Amino acid sequence: MPTDRPLDELIEELTGALTSPQAELRDELAYSTLVTWVLNGTLDDRLTDLATRMTKLLEHEAVQARTFATLILAAVVERDSAADLCDVADVRDWRDAFVTWYTGERDLRGWDPKLGWLHAVAHGADTLGAFGCSPRLSAEEAAELLAVAAVRLVTPNDYLFAQQEDDRLALAVALILCRRDLGEEQSVAWLSVIDGYFATGEPGPVPVPASNTMRTLHSLYLHADLGVHYENLTRDLAHSEAVRKAIASLLGKVWPSLPTG
Known part of the structure; x- marks a missing residue:
């Protein structure tokens, strides 16, 4: 953790880097750092704000922003499941935003030669699993997420899974x-x-x-x-x-x- 800059400033920079077309910056720096900080508890007092930022990125025009935002959202939900930090209403709001994106995403490419990993289906699957295993959600709500997986599969698209989606x-x-x-x-x-x-x-x-x-x-x-x-x-x-x-x-x-x- 850098000590020469305010944490909120670092989060802002890393969140912005999630939208970058440069795979190394987005994947190896921004994503890896944010997930580490979320899961090790560094951002426990900022989880709600971070998750809200990620749900907004799910509407971003750049596909890489959407597909990496969902990974950070998954980490937030996993951290909340382990440490009981967030409100149930917030978790349900994030779930709703995720479901809207996941069932509606049309760019399902796993890998792009210029952008690197995109992986909407696979990254979204990680988030689906995190929500579905969350103790915040009832069994009925978890069952609804199973149906979301089915809808994602049968929705018309021309991308044949090639990267273990x-x-x-x-x-x-x-x-x-x-x-x-x-x-x-x-x-x-x-x-x-x-x-x-x-x-x-x-x-x-x-x-x-x-x-x-x-x-x-x-x-x-x-x-x-x-x-x-x-x-x-x-x-x-x-x-x-x-x-x-x-x-x-x-x-x-x-x-x-x-x-x-």
């Missing part, structure tokens, strides 16, 4: 599904969004959202079967068998050779 999103969903207060029906109801989308399929080339969705479900199935290995812990989904069977049934509709039992 499917794995990142599956991990976020799996972490939410580890919540012990989720009922069995809540754990699988969100898949109806995908079921409805698959039902619209027609002969011909597989649409990009369909391919992205199938691949994400493949990854999620592994978590349902083997558990979630995250932050040196292994967790099981609260209703792993029900989730596994529901995913198998869905995938069997688009690839009949798969076992569905």
